[in-house]
Amino acid sequence: METVTSVLIERLRADLAAANFSVTALTGLWGVEADAALQRNQRVPAQRGLAALRQKLGRVEPSATLAELFVLGLPVAHADVAAALPALTVAGAEELGLVCSLVPAEPARVRPLVELRPYSFLDEFGADSWWIVSDLGELALGHPLGESHVLGIGGASRTLSGLIMPTPAGRVLDLGTGCGIQAMHASRHAEHVVATDISERALELAALNAALNGIDTIEFRLGSLFEPVAGERFDHIISNPPFVITPRTPGVPSYEYRDGGLVGDALVEAVVRGAADHLTPGGVAQLLGNWEYRAAAASVTDAFTRLEAWLDAPTADAAPLDAWIIEREVQLPSEYAETWIRDGGTRPGADFDRLYGAWLDDFASRGVTRVGFGYLLLRRPAETGLSALRRLERLPDALGHNPTGLGSHLAACLAAHDWQAATDDALLLRAHLTVASDVTEERHFWPGQDDPTLMTLHQGGGFGREVALDTALAALIGACDGDLNVGAIIGALAQLLDAEEPALIAELLPRIRELLDDGFLLPPA
Known part of the structure; x- marks a missing residue:
């Protein structure tokens, strides 16, 4: 039997669809320039x-x-x-916690209690769109955010959703789900998703978003980090954790959506260290994170050295x-502080x-001395005894054209x-390899010369990598x-x-292996 809430949500969905409340429609209402201004928090x-x-249409x-x-x-x-x-009616919207009526007022007015935005995307499964409810932002509030604020879809959310590998999975864990956007994306390739958060408010809004968009394969659980899933394993773990490094100082706001309550980058460390005990063999964890570069005596410890220590820590098995x-x-540090205070x-x-x-x-x-930001992809080996894959690289400028994301x-x-x-x-010598479809080759010649002075392989998708070629490697790839x-x-x-x-x-086999790793060459089908 349907609950009152589910009926109201169905009515809301029908009203939003009838009004064509979509990303394209909004741009049509106020134009591309206004869209860009909204991205800068100007309305x-x-x-x-x-x-x-309104003046043009008269309605x-x-x-x-x-x-x-x-x-x-x-x-x-x-x-x-x-x-x-x-x-839905205004009364129904009030019952769902979306609005409240301003009374007495002349004329009667309604003010929003939440932000509700259309969201469109393209992934491996095609184009789709959802409606996402979150807490009101600073623009609507007119003052700094509250510490229990539930964030909507931001740049980090879009980054992680684009990184999610679309490999079919039985069980997926979304650790720190917030408004539920990553759990919803995961539902497109998973049979069942468990979404956790330390915030009851976040779980309420995440459940509302799932129901509003007709997604019924997500289970919501309250708790910190891996506590709600103790003893369980998953084929895929996704997390946009509250990784922002925040001083543990009285008077400094601790926002639930971005601050995990630990010192420095310990929150990201906890997720990395805990992932192994919650992944099935061959299971993958994908998360965003910050990590600190720390001075040690007269030198600066490379952050990657610290990250490797987290990976090598003993696990249950x-x-x-x-x-x-x-x-x-x-x-x-000064740039980081300014970013997150603003x-x-x-x-x-x-x-x-x-x-x-x-x-x-x-x-x-x-x-x-510095703070790094990036993407972490972790995997529990499917078999024991295999050498661990360790790729730790810096790619500040590389990014190819990936309409469906990097996943x-x-x-x-x-x-x-x-x-x-x-x-x-x-x-490998007996293998028949092919060049990926997004790869092109660029050659430069001195005027009047027949032989190129510079040859470069370009990757149009992926991370947009470039590889310098010599004659032998260029001929082999060709x-x-x-x-x-x-x-x-x-x-x-x-x-x-x-x-x-x-x-x-x-000379060539090691380079072929590197080109396979980076997606320039494809192994036999």
Whole structure:
């Protein structure tokens, strides 16, 4: 039997669909320029766009009412809200906790209690769109965020959802689900998703979002880190944890959506160390994180050294994790402090300066010289005794064109690595490889010369990597169309270049393995 809440949610879904409350529709209401301003937390251009549309049409569109109320966070006439939500009604919206009526008021008005935005995306399974409810942002509140604020979809959310590998999975864990967006994305490739959070408010909104979008394969549990899933294992763990490094100082706000309550980067360390005990053999964990560079005596400890120590820590079954960690950004302590003080809504002034000092004191207490940000992909080996995969790299500028995100690329690179790592040189020479479809070659010539002075291989997707080529490697890649095996190609090149074949094999095979790892070359189907 349907509950009152589920009936109200169904009515809300029907009203949003009838109003065409979508990303495309909103852009049509106020224009691309206003969209860009909203990304900068400025709503005046959008307000002007809605006013101009209202004057032009001589009426109020339901989509415009919903946009003004739930996206711009402004009070709206009661009659207009009633017209935009005919099935749910204003009373139903109040019962769901979406709005409250301002009474007495003349004319009667309704103000939003939450933000409700359309969200569209493209992934390996195709294009889709959802509606996402979260707490009101700083723009609507008119003051800094509260410490129990439940964040909507931000840049970090989009980054992680684009990284999720779309490999079919039985059970997936979304650790620290927030508004539930990662759990919803995971539901597209998983049979069952467990979403946890330390915030009851976050779980309430996440459950509302799942129900609003017709997703019934997510189970929500309250608790910190892995406590709600003690003794359980998952095929895939996803986490956008509250990794922001925050001073443990009285008077410094501790926002639940970004701060895990631990010192420094200990929260990310806890997730990394705990992942092995909660992954099935072959299971993968994907998360975002910060890590500290710390001064040790006269030198600075490389953050990757600390990360490797987390990976090598003993686990219940003493199985070291495979890891592919990519650092995308590094900030000085002062830059980091400014970023996250502003993120909480504090503006320059005495309070900003006080928080700034607390952050710098906190970093100084641990000798922190820089803070890195990036992506962590961890894997529990499917078999014991295999050498661990360890890729720790810095890619601050690399990013190819990935309309469906990086998840498929990561999965393909892992599969290619596993294939080449299990393939000895003799088998590799007999393999028929092909060049990935996004790979191009660039050649530069001195004027009047027949031979190129510079050759570079470009990756259009993935991380947009570039590889410098010499004559032998360029010729080998050019011949990898699946017809000839690697040994036959190298044999022909040895004759063409008047080179010793064994020496050419020794030179080219390691580079072929690297190109397989990076997705330039594809293993046999």
